[in-house]
Amino acid sequence: MLLCILGSILLGYTDTDLNMLINAYTNFDGSMEQLIIKTTRVPRALIATFIGASLGIAGVLMQSITKNPxxxxxxxxxxxxASFFLVIAISFFPKISFNFLVYVAFVGAFIATAIVYTLAGGLKGDVHTINLTLAGAAITFLFSSFTQGVLAQDQKTLEETLFWLSxxxxxxSIEILIMVIPYLVxxxxxxxxxxxxxxILALGEETAVGLGQNTRSLKLIAAVSIVILAGASVSVAGPITLIGLITPHLAKTIVGSDYRWIVPYSGVLGAVFLIISDIGARFVIYPKEVPVGVMTALIGAPFFIYIARKAENK
Structure with missing residues (x-):
């Protein structure tokens, strides 16, 4: 992960090296290379690290409580x-600052999840996996349709949000990351x-209850953690896909089935995945860049197919 962070800082359109990185923080001379390192490369590497790690951990929690690989x-x-609320905010309040949009997207993620959890029986304290899956799919399609409807009527909003939606x-900026770090931590x-x-939950619902586990409160804590991690990540970087799906499987391959190891390893692997994808996004159509969400899909698609076929064979 540290090597990937270093690569993210040094690789790109502007040639930089390790000495420039060190001098940028010990002997800053105002050169373009050092300025790019301090204001662009380092914040970008840190954002990729925090967001990737958060999405990886959120994926572990999601697969654990739903028992769905x-x-x-x-x-x-x-x-x-998050996407729908951000599009609405930009469409109706075009002069809104990006810093405030981060909170708008965060709130949208919370509201959507609250609706899903309620529809799945959360108010009754009895959330079944199938109900959660169906409710999540329904709300996802609903909000996605609303978003597409707004964008179809507002070309300006489409242009402003297209890169974020990808x-x-x-x-x-590093200030945006600082805004959400407390939530991520x-x-x-x-x-x-x-x-x-x-x-214990992995042993089965009935077994966990028999061992004294309060599965309802555990699922609720996990769900809130997922929203905090994924919601904060989406609010900063947009809907980056596949990281939360793939990294838990990679972590399990490395450390086995103990979630005390799977959780942190998924965080590290999620960070590595997003950083590598971001580096690739800089060179795939060099000298231009593609959204990192495109690269995560491109890199992650083969893993997704492999996981799907593996699950089908079981």
Whole structure:
């Protein structure tokens, strides 16, 4: 992960090296290369690290509570809710600042998830996996349709949001990351704290209850953590797909079935996945760039097909 972060800082359209990176923080001379490192490359690498790690951990939690190896954070309507609220905000308030849009997208993710959780029986305290999956799919399609309807009527909003809707960390400032770091840290800590209980839940719902596990509260904590991690990530970088789906499987291949290891490893692998995708996005149509969400889909699609075929064979 550290090597990937270093590569993200040094690789790109402008040639830079390790000495320039060191001098940018020890002997800043105002040169273009050092300026790019401090204002663009380093923030971009850090954003990719935090967002990738958060999406990876959110994916683990999602697959754990749904017992669905094909599940990802978007199943709770996080992506569609955040996208719809952001598009609405830009369409009706075109002068709104990007910093405020981060919170708007965050709120949209929470509202969409709250609706999904309610429809799945959350108010009754009895959330079944199939109900959660169906409710998530329905709300995702609903909000996605609303978003497309607004964009079809507002060409200007489409132009302003298209890059964000494709998933991108280009041009994001470190201040935006700082805004959401407290939420991400809370999500990370909560995920680590419940990782041991996820091992018990993996034995089965009835077994977990028989061992004294409060599965309802565990699922609720996991769901809130997913929304915090995925919602904050989407609000900064847009709906980046497949990271939360793939990294848990890679982590399990490396460390086995113990969620105390799967959770942190998924975070590290998620960060690596997004950083590598971001580096690739800079060179695939060099000297132009593509949204990193396109690259994650391109790199992750073969893994997705493999996982789907593996699940089908089981």
């Amino acid at each position: 094909m599940a990802s954070p978007s199943l709770l309507g996080v992506n569609s809710g 998933g991108s960390i280009e041009g994001r 809370v999500g990370w800590i909560a995920s680590i704290l419940i990782s041991k209980k996820l091992n």
